[in-house]
Amino acid sequence: MPATPATDTPEPAVSPADAPAAATGPRVTEVAAPGRSETLPHDLSPLGMFLAADWVVKAVMIGLAFASLVTWTIFVAKGIEIAFAKRRASADVRRLERAPDLVGAIGDERSARRWRSPVALLAKSAEAERARSAGLSDDGVKERAQVALSRIESRGARSINRGTGVLATIGSTAPFVGLFGTVWGIMNSFIGISEANTTNLAVVAPGIAEALLATAIGLVAAIPAVIIYNVFARSIAGYRAILSDGSAVVLQHLSRELDQDRAGTRRAARLAEAAE
Numbered sequence: 213m214p215a216t217p218a219t220d221t222p223e224p225a226v227s228p229a230d231a232p233a234a235a236t237g238p239r240v241t242e243v244a245a246p247g248r249s250e251t252l253p254h255d256l257s258p259l260g261m262f263l264a265a266d267w268v269v270k271a272v273m274i275g276l277a278f279a280s281l282v283t284w285t286i287f288v289a290k291g292i293e294i295a296f297a298k299r300r301a302s303a304d305v306r307r308l309e310r311a312p313d314l315v316g317a318i319g320d321e322r323s324a325r326r327w328r329s330p331v332a333l334l335a336k337s338a339e340a341e342r343a344r345s346a347g348l349s350d351d352g353v354k355e356r357a358q359v360a361l362s363r364i365e366s367r368g369a370r371s372i373n374r375g376t377g378v379l380a381t382i383g384s385t386a387p388f389v390g391l392f393g394t395v396w397g398i399m400n401s402f403i404g405i406s407e408a409n410t411t412n413l414a415v416v417a418p419g420i421a422e423a424l425l426a427t428a429i430g431l432v433a434a435i436p437a438v439i440i441y442n443v444f445a446r447s448i449a450g451y452r453a454i455l456s457d458g459s460a461v462v463l464q465h466l467s468r469e470l471d472q473d474r475a476g477t478r479r480a481a482r483l484a485e486a487a488e
Contacts, residue, residue: 228383269423277429280433283437287436287440300329308462309396314335314466322417330364330455331458338462338463342466361462369448372448376441383441386431390430396423397423398423441451
């Protein structure tokens with residue numbers, strides 16, 4: 213029998229899609245950097261981002277949350293205090309306006325002990341100055357009484373203004389503290405990108421989101437603090453205006469009483485002359 217001619221086995225054809233791979237050699241699989249967890253923090257809820265954040269960013273977030281708590285605590289406490297002080301001061305000014313004189317407004321000793329508001333201090337200070345300056349120049353009495361009333365007004369304003377400076381500090385510094393946390397978190401994210409040797413969005417996004425959360429919390433703490441501070445500033449200005457009205461009413465009573473005392477002295481002198 214004639215021998216069957218040997219046939220060469222054809223090599224498998226290479227598809228065009230596999231040509232680049234064949235030309236460049238075997239594909240290399242990326243290996244995670246040693247010491248880095250392959251589990252990525254995919255929980256992007258605020259709590260999950262907080263728990264996955266760096267300890268510095270966590271400290272910034274906790275500090276800003278505490279500042280926000282302080283802001284709302286001052287808002288409630290100081291708001292009640294200012295509202296009550298304005299209401300009491302307005303009622304005391306009306307009491308002064310209705311009274312015939314300072315002695316009538318102050319009342320007896322028991323009523324004087326119970327009446328201890330700043331407006332009451334205005335009336336008591338003016339009456340005490342009039343009593344101490346009996347027989348002296350009326351202009352000097354008015355001048356000294358006005359100085360005493362100004363000091364009482366200033367003390368009342370400082371007392372009601374106590375605590376609002378914290379709001380100004382929080383409103384001005386909280387955004388920068390949050391920005392510091394954001395910068396620190398983004399810096400750590402870039403370090404993680406370098407260690408993982410990848411720019412995969414699943415690796416980059418969680419760290420940046422955690423960093424931006426610090427800025428968001430800073431704004432949440434700062435914006436209410438600024439608004440509340442401005443509201444309190446207007447309310448305190450109104451309270452000081454009420455105290456100024458009380459001082460004006462007290463000075464009116466004092467001037468009237470000095471004129472009455474002078475008129476009474478003159479009348480007594482004329483009666484004495486007539487009797488002689």
